[in-house]
Amino acid sequence: MWKKRANSDLIQRYMSPVVNKSSTIQKIGYMPQNYEDRLDSTQTPIEFLETTGNKDAFTKAYTHLGSMKFTKDEMHQPIKNLSGGQKAKLLLVKMILDQCEILILDEPTRNFSPLTTPVLCRALTAFDGVTISISHDRRYLHEVATAVYELTSDGLTKIK
Numbered sequence: 001m002w003k004k005r006a007n008s009d010l011i012q013r014y015m016s017p018v019v020n021k022s023s024t025i026q027k028i029g030y031m032p033q034n035y036e037d038r039l040d041s042t043q044t045p046i047e048f049l050e051t052t053g054n055k056d057a058f059t060k061a062y063t064h065l066g067s068m069k070f071t072k073d074e075m076h077q078p079i080k081n082l083s084g085g086q087k088a089k090l091l092l093v094k095m096i097l098d099q100c101e102i103l104i105l106d107e108p109t110r111n112f113s114p115l116t117t118p119v120l121c122r123a124l125t126a127f128d129g130v131t132i133s134i135s136h137d138r139r140y141l142h143e144v145a146t147a148v149y150e151l152t153s154d155g156l157t158k159i160k
Contacts, residue, residue: 028102029095033110035087041080045070045090048079049097064093069119084111092123105133109140118143 032038040048049061065075068089079087088111095103103124109117121143124131135141141148141160148160 026102027098027100028104029091029098029100030104031088031091031095031106031108033106035084035091038091039079039087041078043079044076045079045082045086046075048090049094060097061093064097065090067119068093068123069116085113085116088112089116089120092120096123096127101129103127103129103131103133105131105135107135108133109135109137 030038045065046058046061049065050057062075070086070089074082074086079090082090088108092103092108108120112120117137117140121140124144131144133140133144145160147158149156150159
């Protein structure tokens with residue numbers, strides 16, 4: 001985990017080429033601060049998560065959305081009607097269903113209510129892969145991070 005000090009655009013600038021080429025390296029999932037960059041606002045969450053029509057895949061999508069506290073109505077409304085926190089959770093579910101091995105998260109809790117942050121923390125704690133995250137949220141860092149680095153103009157410094 002990274003504790004944010006530098007401009008958050010830094011992660012997007014350096015990670016975009018890696019994320020775009022990730023299929024040949026590893027499965028990397030990226031959640032930018034602006035979720036709309038990764039979402040089709042006209043789709044429903046179910047349409048966004050499952051495009052094959054496979055019944056088991058639909059069941060998995062419903063189950064994961066339910067675990068992220070989506071109601072059945074929210075699962076079937078256009079993404080443009082979702083809150084920022086719901087969009088963030090949707091992206092996280094997509095990365096999990098895509099079996100990403102590395103998650104790169106830029107301010108993942110910035111649109112979450114205090115009641116929703118624990119849902120994200122539980123999901124990330126249960127995640128078997130690597131999570132690299134930029135965050136100001138000390139509670140989130142305390143609950144999820146196994147290591148915290150501070151990025152300054154002098155470089156990275158481990159602080160936890």
